[in-house]
Amino acid sequence: MRLFVAVTPxxxxxxxxRAATAAARSAHPDLRWTRPDxxxxxxxxxGDVGADARADVAVRLGRTxxxxxxxxxxxxxxxxxxxRVLWTRVDGDLAGLRGLAASVRAAARKARIAVEDRPYRPHLTLARGRDGADLRPLVDALAGFAGRRWTATEVHLVRSRLGAGPDRTARYExxxxxxxxGS
Incomplete structure (x- = not known):
């Protein structure tokens, strides 16, 4: 089963x-926009995780x-x-978010799941471009977006089913x- 761990706003x-990106979505149908849901x-x-490792990482993620x-x-x-990728950035308790991501990766490693070892860059992916796409105008157009503060209260283990969503997009379950x- 193909899995990832996430926080959902x-x-x-x-x-x-969604409202802030509506005009950009309409103006740039050539991009592969991620579905807001x-x-x-x-x-x-x-990545692909077998049943035994899935059970182990689930216990470890609960403790995390x-x-x-x-x-x-x-x-x-x-x-x-x-x-290649247009995103919106995350603001707020970034030290806490980075710490959570590091703990999640450590839990995965202890469950013998290989995870990337690179700096965590908190973001929410909005769209993917094809080679040669110029995303700079969209970055400029969305520069003023300032969403309200919210509290992340849960961590989710999510299954990714490639090609199982609308228009052969991924479906996340x-x-x-x-x-x-914690305190």
Whole structure:
């Protein structure tokens, strides 16, 4: 089962972002826009995970969530990874979010799941471009977006089913969730 671990903004924060990106979505149908119902902040991508490792990592993620407090976050502005990915950035308790992501990756490693070892860059992916796409005008257009603050209270283990969504997009299905209950 292909899995990742994520935090999901509440519906009203996603509605703000959907409204802020509506004109850009209409003006740039050539981009592969992510579906708002699947917007999330990835903490770690786990890849294909077998049943035994899945059970082990689930226990470890539950303990991880219990050690971390809820996080005050907001979505703000936009940025890009080259010409391939348009995103909105995360603001707020970034130290706490980075700490949570590091703990999630450590839990995965202890469950013998290989995860990328690179700096965590908190963001929410909005769209993917094809080679040569110029995302700079979209970054400029969304620069003024400032979403309201919200509290992340849960961590989710999510299944990714490639090609199972509308128009052969990925479908994300929650597997398990744990509350952030630490102090």
């Amino acid at each position: 509440p519906v009203d924060a996603l509605d703000e972002l 699947q917007w999330h902040l990835t903490l770690a991508f786990l 969530a219990a050690r971390h407090a809820p996080l005050e976050l907001a979505l703000r502005g936009a940025g890009r990874f080259g010409e 929650p597997v398990t969730s744990w509350p952030l209950t």
